Amino acid sequence: MSDRLATKIEAILYLKGQPLSIAAIAEYAGCSKAKAQDALLELVADYAHRDSALEVVETPEGYSLQLRTTFQELMQNLIPPELGVGALRTLAAIALKGPISQTELVDLRGSGAYQQVQELVELGYIRKRRQADGRSYWLQVTEKFHQYFQIDRLPQLNGSTEN
Known part of the structure; x- marks a missing residue:
């Protein structure tokens, strides 16, 4: 039902x-x-x-x-120690939907995203730039994100069929 x-x-x-x-x-x-x-x-x-x-x-x-x-021990071994699960989920949302407005991200992830965005900017995983109207920010992942998570090696994400 x-x-x-x-x-x-x-x-x-x-x-x-x-x-x-x-x-x-x-x-x-x-x-x-x-x-x-x-x-x-x-x-x-x-x-x-x-x-x-x-x-x-x-x-x-x-x-x-x-x-x-x-699975907590496995998670601690796989997730960068500086990122909590909430920040990692926020980072994933930005990576999948980016560039995304901070307003849209907060609607999606909740008000805790404000602190997570600040943390992710400080760690260099995302970039924040003011929107043209000045009301919010555009958020997108940085080159450090791509390097750290080796996104360029995942063919399904960049369209490449080579290994």
Whole structure:
């Protein structure tokens, strides 16, 4: 019944990258709190029975899609130590949608993106330049991002078919 709603809620939890209340989930999904609750319970049960690295958990702040604790050590080995998961998700959003306005990014990732953008600029992974109307900034990844993550070696991203 709510396969599509549960999938939509999964996408919302992934994109927001932070715990969300049932009310917030329902608002983003465009449904009632009761329908959001039912679909969320379905999603929690689905992840509980899946052989997946991810899980949906309830925290004091709300529901969150996160890496299972058994994979925390792997995450620490793979993610640059200076980047947290939230900043990494924000960086991924900028890389996939860039150039993107900071306003659009905050709509997509939440207000925590402001701090993450500042951190990513300081680390040299993104560049920020004021829009022509002066109201917001354009954000895009830098050459350091491409070098660090070796994006030029991923043929599906740059259109090349060579290895």
